[in-house]
Amino acid sequence: MDFHLLTEKISKQLNHNLPFVVYSLPQEDEVSVLLQKNQELFTLTEMTQNGFVFSPFEYIGNALFIPENASEKISAELAKTEVELTKLAIAENSAGQKEYTETVRKTIENIKRRKANKIVLSRFREFQLNNFSVELLLNRLFSTYPTAFRYIWYHPQTGMWCGATPEILVQVKKDSFKTMALAGTQPFTNKVPVVWGPKELDEQQLVTDAITNSLQRVTSVLKVSNPHTHRAGSLLHLRTDITGILKNGKATLTTIAAALHPTPAVCGTPQKFAKEFIKENEGYDREFYTGFLGPIQENGATASLMVNLRCMKIVNNTARIFVGGGITIGSQPSDEWQETQNKMQTMLQVLQPML
Numbered sequence: 001m002d003f004h005l006l007t008e009k010i011s012k013q014l015n016h017n018l019p020f021v022v023y024s025l026p027q028e029d030e031v032s033v034l035l036q037k038n039q040e041l042f043t044l045t046e047m048t049q050n051g052f053v054f055s056p057f058e059y060i061g062n063a064l065f066i067p068e069n070a071s072e073k074i075s076a077e078l079a080k081t082e083v084e085l086t087k088l089a090i091a092e093n094s095a096g097q098k099e100y101t102e103t104v105r106k107t108i109e110n111i112k113r114r115k116a117n118k119i120v121l122s123r124f125r126e127f128q129l130n131n132f133s134v135e136l137l138l139n140r141l142f143s144t145y146p147t148a149f150r151y152i153w154y155h156p157q158t159g160m161w162c163g164a165t166p167e168i169l170v171q172v173k174k175d176s177f178k179t180m181a182l183a184g185t186q187p188f189t190n191k192v193p194v195v196w197g198p199k200e201l202d203e204q205q206l207v208t209d210a211i212t213n214s215l216q217r218v219t220s221v222l223k224v225s226n227p228h229t230h231r232a233g234s235l236l237h238l239r240t241d242i243t244g245i246l247k248n249g250k251a252t253l254t255t256i257a258a259a260l261h262p263t264p265a266v267c268g269t270p271q272k273f274a275k276e277f278i279k280e281n282e283g284y285d286r287e288f289y290t291g292f293l294g295p296i297q298e299n300g301a302t303a304s305l306m307v308n309l310r311c312m313k314i315v316n317n318t319a320r321i322f323v324g325g326g327i328t329i330g331s332q333p334s335d336e337w338q339e340t341q342n343k344m345q346t347m348l349q350v351l352q353p354m355l
């Protein structure tokens with residue numbers, strides 16, 4: 001199908017208040033769409049059906065779902081638009097900054113008291129949109145971040161969510177799988193070599209260890225790469241690739257997702273303490289931010305589940321951008337604030353002509 005026809009169909013679907021999801025896998029130009037034919041809110045306990053899963057951070061075995069068999073499925077090659085990128089100034093928010101850095105300080109205290117090794121804190125910021133258009137959103141989002149997993153999800157009961165995430169929760173193809181430990185952030189500059197400090201190296205190692213530990217039970221072969229630098233738009237991260245073979249009979253997509261989510265890249269270690277701490281101290285509901293999402297095919301034998309980062313929720317012409325970062329013993333509150341400001345640019349670049 002022609003890409004412009006695809007965008008028109010999406011626009012019509014939205015005007016009719018009908019659910020849809022549009023996505024492209026990392027490094028791919030194919031844009032896939034599911035246009036649900038009714039307004040039902042489907043949920044999914046076992047990931048054994050074809051469609052698109054959308055899970056909140058609080059995954060309790062009930063993720064949202066757009067089933068292929070209740071939808072029209074279309075796809076097209078992305079018609080790339082030139083996007084000019086300029087760093088956008090974010091209006092001062094001293095109250096927000098004070099609150100966030102205070103919470104970071106409290107988190108570091110807990111880590112010093114050995115309650116946890118790492119806790120991922122986050123916040124949101126809202127922006128008023130004066131010229132929202134789903135076609136423009138789709139064009140900018142998908143053209144700007146070709147190496148990320150890009151998506152727009154809409155359901156009348158959740159509102160619109162979209163993002164460009166660099167992080168794979170798990171990709172499964174028959175009995176082989178792929179995942180990654182992504183943590184540690186610095187702004188992208190042209191300087192080489194990229195140097196990582198001990199804070200980032202330690203933080204990322206914690207994620208690698210936790211992921212490999214949770215996979216032991218369900219895998220027969222587990223390969224772990226050395227950490228390397230991964231570029232995500234204007235940011236750099238440290239990344240370790242983890243691949244392997246799933247244990248026959250032990251692993252289904254549902255058990256792997258449940259074993260991995262939420263990884264310490266978005267929650268922390270130990271997981272239970274980190275999760276409680278987040279709930280008590282972040283002061284807002286993450287909803288689908290840091291949840292997972294992605295297409296399921298061949299009744300669960302093939303799937304690409306991604307972590308919902310660098311994302312926003314758009315409801316009533318207000319865009320809520322979510323940003324966070326891992327706090328460890330080496331964290332500096334002001335640097336952590338700056339890191340979240342930098343991460344906010346990823347979605348702000350997309351919104352720029354609509355602000």
Ligand SMILES: C=C(O[C@@H]1C=C(C(=O)O)C=C[C@H]1O)C(=O)O
Pocket residue numbers: 120122167182183184185237265266309310322323324325326327343
């Ligand atoms: C929590 C986010 O990102 C996560 C935290 C990172 C960090 O602390 O360095 C890096 C990548 C992600 O795993 C986010 O983008 O909101």
